[in-house]
Amino acid sequence: MPELAEVEYYRRQWxxxxxxKITRVQLHxxxxxxxxxxxxxxxxxxxxxxxxxxxxxxxxxxxxxxPAAWLGVHLGxxxxxxxxxxxxxPGKHDHLALGQRRRTLVFSDPRLFGRIRFHAGSDVxxxxxxxxxxxxxxxxxxxxxxxxxxxxxxxxxxxxLLLQNGFPGIGNWMADEIxxxxxxxxxxxxxxxxxAGIKRLxxxxxxxxxxxxxxxxxxxxxxxxxxxxxxxWRKRGNCPRDQSPLKRTTIGGRTTVFCPRCQGKTPAxxxxx
DNA sequence: ACCCCTGTTCGGCG
DNA sequence: CCGCCGAACAGGGG
Numbered sequence: 001m002p003e004l005a006e007v008e009y010y011r012r013q014w015x016x017x018x019x020x021k022i023t024r025v026q027l028h029x030x031x032x033x034x035x036x037x038x039x040x041x042x043x044x045x046x047x048x049x050x051x052x053x054x055x056x057x058x059x060x061x062x063x064x065x066x067p068a069a070w071l072g073v074h075l076g077x078x079x080x081x082x083x084x085x086x087x088x089x090p091g092k093h094d095h096l097a098l099g100q101r102r103r104t105l106v107f108s109d110p111r112l113f114g115r116i117r118f119h120a121g122s123d124v125x126x127x128x129x130x131x132x133x134x135x136x137x138x139x140x141x142x143x144x145x146x147x148x149x150x151x152x153x154x155x156x157x158x159x160x161l162l163l164q165n166g167f168p169g170i171g172n173w174m175a176d177e178i179x180x181x182x183x184x185x186x187x188x189x190x191x192x193x194x195x196a197g198i199k200r201l202x203x204x205x206x207x208x209x210x211x212x213x214x215x216x217x218x219x220x221x222x223x224x225x226x227x228x229x230x231x232x233w234r235k236r237g238n239c240p241r242d243q244s245p246l247k248r249t250t251i252g253g254r255t256t257v258f259c260p261r262c263q264g265k266t267p268a269x270x271x272x273x
Numbered sequence: 274a275c276c277c278c279t280g281t282t283c284g285g286c287g
Numbered sequence: 288c289c290g291c292c293g294a295a296c297a298g299g300g301g
Contacts, residue, residue, distance in 0.1 A: 003279065006279080059280080074280085074281085076280055077279060077280050078278095078279090078280095078297095078298080110297075110298055110299065111278095111296085111298050111299080112297060113280055113281070113296070113297080115281085151290095152290080154290080154291075155290080155291065159291085162280085164280090171280075172279055173279060252291090253292070254278095254279095254280095255277085255278075276301085277299105277300085277301080278298105278299095278301105280296105281295105282294100282295085282296090283293105283295085283296105284292105284293100284294090284295105285292090285293090286290105286291090286292090287290095287291090
């Protein structure tokens with residue numbers, strides 16, 4: 001599930017634990033989710049610490065503790081955060097459980113594509129400080145977008161939209177939705193976009209991200225009826241705009257759904273089929 | 274049984 | 288050195 005709005009949704013699941021002490025830490029330290037972490041240091045620093053605040057950025061989450069320690073969570077493809085009662089016994093896919101007096105904060109991930117990061121000390125961890133501009137922030141300007149597209153000019157625009165250092169939080173369905181709303185063919189090389197196309201891409205990116213945040217952040221809600229999203233999962237989906245059949249293909253290694261009529265012909269330089 | 278999947282990382286290659 | 292691409296990672300669901 002996790003793209004920016006769902007990440008924000010899951011971040012809030014642990015909000016009831018803010019301001020309260022961690023009394024017990026249970027983790028499956030051997031799992032690849034914890035790669036790069038020394039489990040003993042982790043348990044020692046988090047045990048007895050107070051969860052102070054949390055923040056999400058793109059697909060990443062940060063939880064700050066005092067005494068100074070930072071927990072990063074990336075949900076991968078199937079990660080989730082939830083709350084369970086105190087003294088909870090973790091199940092097979094519950095890789096991290098932070099016990100508090102009144103609840104247990106749980107991270108689960110059946111497919112193990114997620115990742116937990118940890119940093120002790122008062123300075124913000126590097127992996128958080130080095131984030132790209134959020135697509136919803138003032139830093140995500142037309143010029144910033146154009147420069148990023150230029151830097152990845154030979155890659156298909158669909159693949160570029162999935163690069164987290166340019167479009168933090170954009171995932172597969174959002175990328176397709178953005179390209180459909182901007183009327184851009186997903187196989188178009190990023191460097192081939194004209195200024196008008198870049199402008200549409202910029203607007204669509206912000207609109208899709210903002211709308212998704214509004215509709216999904218409080219609870220998992222539906223997206224607007226006239227979005228591509230609602231058709232993209234169907235076997236034989238139709239374009240919500242002109243009702244013509246959608247096409248399904250693979251671009252940048254990922255399933256891609258688009259409307260050949262609205263989004264133009266495949267560019268000759270990049271014959272995807 | 275077989276195929277598909279909302280994400281990232283890494284090695285090969287141009 | 289840079290950047291793109293496919294494979295690999297693991298497990299569950301259709």
